[in-house]
Amino acid sequence: MSSLLSFTILGIFSGAAYAIAASGLVLTYTTTRVFNIAHGAFGMVLSFVFWDFSQRQGLPTWLSLILVLFVVAPAFGFFVQRVMTRGLGEAPVAVSLVVTVGLFVGLIGLAQQIWPPESRSLPFFFPESGVQIGEVYVTAHQLITIALSIVVAAGLYVLLNRTRVGTAMRASVDNPELLKLYGGKPSQVAALSWAIGSSLAALAGILLTPVIGLDYFELTLLVISAYAAAMLGRLKSLPLTFVGAMGLGLLQSYAVAYLPSEGAFAGVRAVVPALFLFVVIVAMPQAQLRIGQVKGIVSAPVPTLQRSIGWGLSLIVAMAIVTLALSDANLLLAGTAATYAMVMLSLVLLTGYGGHVSLAQFTFAGVGALAYAKLDSPNLLGLLLAALVAAGVGALVALPVLRLTGLYLALSTLAFGVLMDKLVFQASFAFGFNGSLPAEPMSVLGIAITEPRVYVLVMVIFFVLMAVGLLALRRGRLGRVLIAMRDSPAACGTLGLDMRWFRVALFGISAGMAGLAGALFAGLRGTIAATDFQLFASLPLLLLAVVCGVTSVTGAAAGGIFLMMLPVLQSNYPGLAGLAFAVIGFGAVALGRDPNGLANLGFKLGNRIRALVGPQLGSILPDRSGQGGARRRSGRDAEPEESLDVSDESYATSGVGAQEEVISGGSARG
Amino acid sequence: MALLEVDDVVVQFGGVTAVDHASFTVEPGQITGLIGPNGAGKTTCFNVITGLQKPTKGHVRFAGKDITSLPVHRRSRRGMARTFQRLEAFGSLTVRENVKVALDIHRGAKGLLQRSATDVDELLERVGVAIYADERADSVPTGAARLLELARCLAGDPKLLLLDEPSSGLDESETDAFGELLQELTREGKAILMVEHDMDLVMGVCDDIHVLDFGKVIASGKPADIRTNPAVQKAYLGYSDVDEVDGVSARELVDETRTDLTPVGVGVGDDAPTTTIPPVQEDLR
Numbered sequence A: 001m002s003s004l005l006s007f008t009i010l011g012i013f014s015g016a017a018y019a020i021a022a023s024g025l026v027l028t029y030t031t032t033r034v035f036n037i038a039h040g041a042f043g044m045v046l047s048f049v050f051w052d053f054s055q056r057q058g059l060p061t062w063l064s065l066i067l068v069l070f071v072v073a074p075a076f077g078f079f080v081q082r083v084m085t086r087g088l089g090e091a092p093v094a095v096s097l098v099v100t101v102g103l104f105v106g107l108i109g110l111a112q113q114i115w116p117p118e119s120r121s122l123p124f125f126f127p128e129s130g131v132q133i134g135e136v137y138v139t140a141h142q143l144i145t146i147a148l149s150i151v152v153a154a155g156l157y158v159l160l161n162r163t164r165v166g167t168a169m170r171a172s173v174d175n176p177e178l179l180k181l182y183g184g185k186p187s188q189v190a191a192l193s194w195a196i197g198s199s200l201a202a203l204a205g206i207l208l209t210p211v212i213g214l215d216y217f218e219l220t221l222l223v224i225s226a227y228a229a230a231m232l233g234r235l236k237s238l239p240l241t242f243v244g245a246m247g248l249g250l251l252q253s254y255a256v257a258y259l260p261s262e263g264a265f266a267g268v269r270a271v272v273p274a275l276f277l278f279v280v281i282v283a284m285p286q287a288q289l290r291i292g293q294v295k296g297i298v299s300a301p302v303p304t305l306q307r308s309i310g311w312g313l314s315l316i317v318a319m320a321i322v323t324l325a326l327s328d329a330n331l332l333l334a335g336t337a338a339t340y341a342m343v344m345l346s347l348v349l350l351t352g353y354g355g356h357v358s359l360a361q362f363t364f365a366g367v368g369a370l371a372y373a374k375l376d377s378p379n380l381l382g383l384l385l386a387a388l389v390a391a392g393v394g395a396l397v398a399l400p401v402l403r404l405t406g407l408y409l410a411l412s413t414l415a416f417g418v419l420m421d422k423l424v425f426q427a428s429f430a431f432g433f434n435g436s437l438p439a440e441p442m443s444v445l446g447i448a449i450t451e452p453r454v455y456v457l458v459m460v461i462f463f464v465l466m467a468v469g470l471l472a473l474r475r476g477r478l479g480r481v482l483i484a485m486r487d488s489p490a491a492c493g494t495l496g497l498d499m500r501w502f503r504v505a506l507f508g509i510s511a512g513m514a515g516l517a518g519a520l521f522a523g524l525r526g527t528i529a530a531t532d533f534q535l536f537a538s539l540p541l542l543l544l545a546v547v548c549g550v551t552s553v554t555g556a557a558a559g560g561i562f563l564m565m566l567p568v569l570q571s572n573y574p575g576l577a578g579l580a581f582a583v584i585g586f587g588a589v590a591l592g593r594d595p596n597g598l599a600n601l602g603f604k605l606g607n608r609i610r611a612l613v614g615p616q617l618g619s620i621l622p623d624r625s626g627q628g629g630a631r632r633r634s635g636r637d638a639e640p641e642e643s644l645d646v647s648d649e650s651y652a653t654s655g656v657g658a659q660e661e662v663i664s665g666g667s668a669r670g
Numbered sequence B: 001m002a003l004l005e006v007d008d009v010v011v012q013f014g015g016v017t018a019v020d021h022a023s024f025t026v027e028p029g030q031i032t033g034l035i036g037p038n039g040a041g042k043t044t045c046f047n048v049i050t051g052l053q054k055p056t057k058g059h060v061r062f063a064g065k066d067i068t069s070l071p072v073h074r075r076s077r078r079g080m081a082r083t084f085q086r087l088e089a090f091g092s093l094t095v096r097e098n099v100k101v102a103l104d105i106h107r108g109a110k111g112l113l114q115r116s117a118t119d120v121d122e123l124l125e126r127v128g129v130a131i132y133a134d135e136r137a138d139s140v141p142t143g144a145a146r147l148l149e150l151a152r153c154l155a156g157d158p159k160l161l162l163l164d165e166p167s168s169g170l171d172e173s174e175t176d177a178f179g180e181l182l183q184e185l186t187r188e189g190k191a192i193l194m195v196e197h198d199m200d201l202v203m204g205v206c207d208d209i210h211v212l213d214f215g216k217v218i219a220s221g222k223p224a225d226i227r228t229n230p231a232v233q234k235a236y237l238g239y240s241d242v243d244e245v246d247g248v249s250a251r252e253l254v255d256e257t258r259t260d261l262t263p264v265g266v267g268v269g270d271d272a273p274t275t276t277i278p279p280v281q282e283d284l285r
Helices: A002-032 A039-056 A061-085 A093-114 A140-162 A164-174 A176-181 A186-212 A216-221 A223-232 A238-258 A263-282 A305-325 A328-353 A361-375 A380-398 A406-424 A452-475 A477-487 A489-494 A499-525 A535-548 A553-572 A574-591 A597-620 A641-646 B042-050 B072-077 B095-111 B118-127 B142-154 B172-187 B199-205 B223-228 B230-237 B250-257 B280-284
Strands: A130-133 A136-139 A436-438 A527-529 B004-013 B016-026 B031-035 B057-062 B080-082 B160-164 B191-195 B208-213 B216-221
Touching: A002 A039, A002 A136, A002 A140, A002 A164, A002 A186, A002 A223, A002 A238, A039 A061, A039 A093, A039 A186, A039 A216, A039 A223, A061 A093, A061 A186, A093 A216, A093 A406, A093 A535, A093 A574, A130 A140, A136 A140, A140 A164, A140 A186, A140 A238, A164 A176, A164 A186, A176 A186, A186 A216, A216 A223, A223 A238, A223 A263, A223 A406, A238 A263, A263 A406, A305 A328, A305 A452, A328 A361, A328 A452, A328 A477, A328 A499, A328 A535, A328 A553, A361 A380, A361 A406, A361 A436, A361 A499, A361 A527, A361 A535, A380 A406, A380 A499, A406 A535, A452 A477, A452 A499, A452 A553, A477 A489, A477 A499, A477 B095, A489 A499, A489 B072, A499 A527, A535 A553, A535 A574, A535 A597, A553 A574, A553 A597, B004 B042, B016 B031, B016 B042, B016 B208, B031 B042, B031 B172, B031 B199, B042 B057, B042 B072, B042 B080, B042 B160, B042 B191, B072 B080, B080 B142, B095 B118, B095 B142, B118 B142, B142 B160, B142 B172, B172 B191, B172 B199, B199 B223, B208 B223, B208 B230, B216 B223, B216 B230, B223 B230
Parallel strands: B016 B216, B031 B191, B031 B208, B080 B160, B160 B191
Antiparallel strands: A130 A136, A436 A527, B004 B016, B004 B057, B208 B216
């Protein structure tokens, strides 16, 4: 009986901390429509700052706390809103997700750079004090946390309902433009809410650090609990958010207490928040289609079939020559780059063309690799089956959230990634706990490809095949519909398109592409482990894909190479390991608003050069003569692919100028 | 029998009632106008009819069948299509591709096997945006983008067209051509329900008009009746014909200065916040 009580108190303690974090998340989301994926990273960095003040510099605890909560955290939140996330609320969800994921990764990198890994700890508040309640001892730290959550709840209630600025905050939820007309200042309201949100993240982080340790990742992923709680309140209701947080805290505590620590359920204890998040998202009511045009975003040119085949063949030939000069270690790196590039191609389909964000694309690659190793038939059939398994899993992830879009779909991939990381990949039927699996190199038509150089070339061929296929899809009817769905779901719906199955198929195909890459990677490496496909690796993947250009195949190829170089750089210059993440993260914050990325800048530059030297060149080369191969030309039917990128300078940053409007309270009339 | 029946529909957003027990019908082969001051609930009605907004209460019937609980795409497949007040063109695609997508969606899986490019250009020609065919939809003028949305609707050969402020962004001659196009469409048997602020156009082409104010249908009838209806004038102008000053009716005074019944002090649409306060207001006091 006493154990039940003590676990209940433990649960309420965690729940209180989650509630504090989650209410900050809800506050920033409702006032600015930006879902801050990096909310946990805020808490993590600010907990480190608190540690720095109180432990390293030896300031008194109370002073450090006041400095962090009332000076550093608000200033940080204010700065982030003003400089990085301003105006994101009107951008497509995919853009605001990428920018906040950039913050997430950038902040982890920054923390690693400033506070290099070593063991650190924060003591509990008043470690010696506590209260005996019956047979249960409640520490002062727990009591303080619970009390603070009540203070936060009351404070937010008073702020929102009893103050002028709170009224302005609620008004800006509904209609920032209208608020402006009535003399309110939505930008100040937004900055204020981010300042408060940041303080709340800091408070939650500081309260939980003594329990879970001062760890970059654990503290950051803590945010999943906050997401889950906030989702229960549908990102709107603070009372429901508190209920969700408490429920989650208790559930987690009871899971630790009563689920067996051995066997199949062992992993479940670690994934209670992710499971909770998944269940809450699945139970969300049907989302209404968003109305309000998002300005066209995809502006990377689509090459003709002949051109893409030409480039593909050149790439294969070039790699055939380059690989001659590479050592085995470097061949492994080249193969890794090809793997990453293929996974990025799957993001071109999903994010670039489809407008959906997956935060766990490497997990799908892991599923493919696992299936390949388990099937143990290292040939083209085994490869295909592995890809199909990954595709099936991808479709399954999208299936429960069939009715939902954007943010919820992305968060469900995050929950899925955590589940796979901590539950499935670690299980004995998969890689096993900290285990690995052997994988045979693939054989084609009965000939095993054991020579690394040939294997790498096979991977490059697969990349080219996937890229050519993807571009063919993009040029065709399906590709057009895909882009249309991205630009205006409401118009597609009213034109009679049932988008739900499209979305599932899109997720499935994209996951299958990632799975194929994973399976090839398994054959390349020979041994694979769960650590090769960690959830966290998916985030830099997404960011680099966007920075390099997630709307084009060229961007995927460049992104693959960059991502491969990341660990190489980090091992060569260990002192700058964190900085590399910080650069990628903040690079994505800066460039994430234009998903056409660096690749498109390259295309534009190329066009300018072509415009200068084109006339002379045109007389020598028969340019674009083979278009008829791709399509029967009937005069007017020829699609003006080139014209897409001639005039695209005006759209390059158009993600920012997008208007969108959710039919809800705000646009009640008219 | 009416093609479309909106029956006692109520839409509430929190405490605000956007549509308040509205009932009206659209007859086949006719142009029906849905007018009213900004914020009267016109676009919300469109959203309810097309399924983008669940009504709090009430029913929508189309061709005799209750469609209130059908999802958006299935309503469309029964033969209705709409344009949007806030543009919903596929910005990353060209104007021609926009219409192609609509055709592809309309033809469904079977259509993937067929090929016909002529329809697309005919449609573009018909609504008058052929000159923009190869431009990206997010780079054409507002008026052209609205016409593009109409072309996209026509690709599905709907029985009912719902047009939300289709003429805003068109100049006078373009509006005239547009009016003729609408009448031509009705001769082909299509019904049109149109939200519109250009009163010359509404009065000129509509067979029936319903007037919404604060979510309620305050008047229904022929253009001539609506023009002289005191409740309508009051809703639009804040006063009606009945208040005569020195033997001159407010209506006549207004006619001297402006031809369209732009709601007092409120912008038209969302892109042109022109504040037009009729000068007569001073004289009346």
